[in-house]
Amino acid sequence: MPNKDGAGPRWMHGKFKCCGYRMTKPREAILDVLGNTQEHLSAEDIYLAVHKFYPNIGLTTVYRNLEMLVNMGMVVKFDFGEGRSKYELSDNYSGKGHHHHLVCKKCYKVIDYSDFMKDEVKFLKNTEDGLSKKYEFNITDHLIQFFGICKKCSTK
Amino acid sequence: MPNKDGAGPRWMHGKFKCCGYRMTKPREAILDVLGNTQEHLSAEDIYLAVHKFYPNIGLTTVYRNLEMLVNMGMVVKFDFGEGRSKYELSDNYSGKGHHHHLVCKKCYKVIDYSDFMKDEVKFLKNTEDGLSKKYEFNITDHLIQFFGICKKCSTK
DNA sequence: AATGTTAATGACAACCATTATCATTAAATA
DNA sequence: TATTTAATGATAATGGTTGTCATTAACATT
Ligand SMILES: [Mn+2]
Ligand SMILES: [Mn+2]
Ligand SMILES: [Zn+2]
Ligand SMILES: [Zn+2]
Numbered sequence: 423m424p425n426k427d428g429a430g431p432r433w434m435h436g437k438f439k440c441c442g443y444r445m446t447k448p449r450e451a452i453l454d455v456l457g458n459t460q461e462h463l464s465a466e467d468i469y470l471a472v473h474k475f476y477p478n479i480g481l482t483t484v485y486r487n488l489e490m491l492v493n494m495g496m497v498v499k500f501d502f503g504e505g506r507s508k509y510e511l512s513d514n515y516s517g518k519g520h521h522h523h524l525v526c527k528k529c530y531k532v533i534d535y536s537d538f539m540k541d542e543v544k545f546l547k548n549t550e551d552g553l554s555k556k557y558e559f560n561i562t563d564h565l566i567q568f569f570g571i572c573k574k575c576s577t578k
Numbered sequence: 579m580p581n582k583d584g585a586g587p588r589w590m591h592g593k594f595k596c597c598g599y600r601m602t603k604p605r606e607a608i609l610d611v612l613g614n615t616q617e618h619l620s621a622e623d624i625y626l627a628v629h630k631f632y633p634n635i636g637l638t639t640v641y642r643n644l645e646m647l648v649n650m651g652m653v654v655k656f657d658f659g660e661g662r663s664k665y666e667l668s669d670n671y672s673g674k675g676h677h678h679h680l681v682c683k684k685c686y687k688v689i690d691y692s693d694f695m696k697d698e699v700k701f702l703k704n705t706e707d708g709l710s711k712k713y714e715f716n717i718t719d720h721l722i723q724f725f726g727i728c729k730k731c732s733t734k
Numbered sequence: 735a736a737t738g739t740t741a742a743t744g745a746c747a748a749c750c751a752t753t754a755t756c757a758t759t760a761a762a763t764a
Numbered sequence: 765t766a767t768t769t770a771a772t773g774a775t776a777a778t779g780g781t782t783g784t785c786a787t788t789a790a791c792a793t794t
Contacts, residue, residue: 444761444770465751480773485752487771501657505781506751524715533713538705545701549694553724557689559680561726568709570717600741600790621781636744641781643742661752662780 437494448472448479452487453496457515462500462508462532502567504530526572542566593650604628604635608643609652613671618656618664618688658723660686682728698722 438445455471456463463471469484488509491497498512502525513520522542524533550561594601611627612619619627625640644665647653652671656664658681669676678698680689706717 439762442770446761446771448772478773482753482774483772489753501659503657524709524713524717526715527718533715535709535713537712538708541701541704545697548697550724552694553680553691554726556693557680557691558729559682559689559724559726560732561680561724562683563725565721565723565725567721568706568715568717569719569721570710570715573714576716595791598741602742602790604743634744638745638782639743645782 437496441494443490447476448483449487451476451479452484452491453511456497456509456511460518460534462502462510464504464506464508466506468509502530502532503527503569508532522566522568524568524570526575527569528571528575531572531574593652597650599646603632604639605643607632607635608640609647609667612653612665612667616674616690618658618666620662620664622662624665658686658688659683659725664688678722678724680724680726682731683725684727684731687728687730 435445438449451472452468455468461467465481465484465488468488469479469481472479472484488497488499492499492509496512496515497509500508500510500523502508502523510516511518518534519536520539520543521534521536524535525531546564546566550564553559554561591601593599594605607628608624611624617623621637621640621644624644625635625637628635628640644653644655648655648665652668653665654668656666656679658664658679666672667674674690675692676695676699677690677692680691681687702720702722706720709715710717
C-alpha cells in the first residue's frame with residue numbers, strides 16, 4: 423500500500439511545508455491509508471493498516487497525526503456513537519465530495535450519501551444564515567446524520 | 579429541588595410500572611434535575627445536582643439510570659465534541675419540543691433552536707423518505723448540529 | 735403490617751480510547 | 765555534513781464510562 427517511489431501523495435506536500443510541518447513517513451502512510459479506502463476508519467484501524475508496512479509506527483503517532491490533520495482541515499473526525507472516533511479525508515481531498523451520513527444503530531455501518539445535496543445545501547445555507555444572525559454565531563460547520571437500522575440488521 | 583411531597587414527577591410513574599421497572603428515589607431525583615433545567619447536563623453535572631439533596635447517591639447510579647432512560651426514550655444523549663456526553667429530556671417530556679443545536683466549538687455553549695423547524699421538518703421528511711427507499715434503511719432518528727464560534731468567544 | 739421476590743443501589747475495580755511525558759530520531763535547510 | 769527542531773516511539777497517566785457483587789429497598793402478596 424505504500425507508494426513504491428516513497429514519495430507518497432504529492433498533492434499535499436506543499437501544504438505541510440508552508441506551515442513549518444514536515445512530510446514524514448508515518449504521516450505519509452496515514453494519508454495513504456485514508457486515501458485508499460472508502461470506509462470510515464478508527465485510529466486503531468489506521469494503525470493496523472499502517473503497521474503492516476511500517477511495523478514500528480506507534481499508535482500514539484497515529485493519534486497525533488490525525489489530530490494535526492483534523493486541525494489542518496485535511497481530515498474530518500466523526501462520532502457515530504460507537505465509542506471511538508472515525509476519520510475520513512475531508513471533502514476537498516477525498517474525491518467523495520460533500521456528503522452526509524446514514525448510520526445503522528446496530529452494526530454501525532455507515533453510508534455516505536449525497537443524493538439530496540441540492541436541497542440540503544440550499545436548506546442549510548438558509549438555516550445557517552438565519553441562525554448566524556439571530557444568535558450571533560459564526561457558523562463554520564454542520565453535522566447531519568440519519569440514524570436507523572440497516573437492511574441486514576432488520577432481518578434477524 | 580426534590581419535590582416536597584416525595585412523589586416526584588407523577589407523569590411518568592406509569593411508564594415505569596408497566597415495564598417492570600420501579601420508581602426509586604435516585605431515578606426520581608435524576609428526572610427532577612433534568613426536568614428543572616434548560617441546559618444540557620453531563621452525568622457528573624446531574625450527579626452533583628442530585629448530590630446536594632441525596633449525598634449518598636452514587637455516580638454509577640446516575641450513569642445506570644441515564645442509560646435506562648435513554649433506552650426508554652425519555653432522555654436523549656448527545657455528544658457535542660466535549661469529551662463527555664450531555665443529556666436532556668426528550669422532546670415529549672421536556673416542553674422544549676423538537677429542536678436542533680448550535681454548538682460553540684470553543685466554550686461548548688449549546689443553543690437550542692427551533693426557528694426553522696417548518697422548513698427543516700419538511701426537508702428532513704423528504705430526505706428520510708428518499709434515503710430509506712434507496713438504501714433500504716429504516717430511519718428512526720436524525721442529528722442536526724451547527725458548529726461555530728459564539729459571540730463571546732469571538733471577541734477575545 | 736410483615737414477608738418474599740428481585741430490581742436497583744453504592745462502593746470499588748476495571749476498562750479502554752485518548753493524551754501527556756520525555757528521551758531519541760530524522761526532516762529540512764544551509 | 766552539520767545544525768536545528770519537528771516528529772517519533774515507548775510508556776505512563778488520564779478520565780469518562782462500565783462491570784462486579786454484596787446489600788438495600790420497591791412493590792406485590794400475604
Ligand atoms: Mn463519509
Ligand atoms: Mn437541546
Ligand atoms: Zn446494521
Ligand atoms: Zn463560545
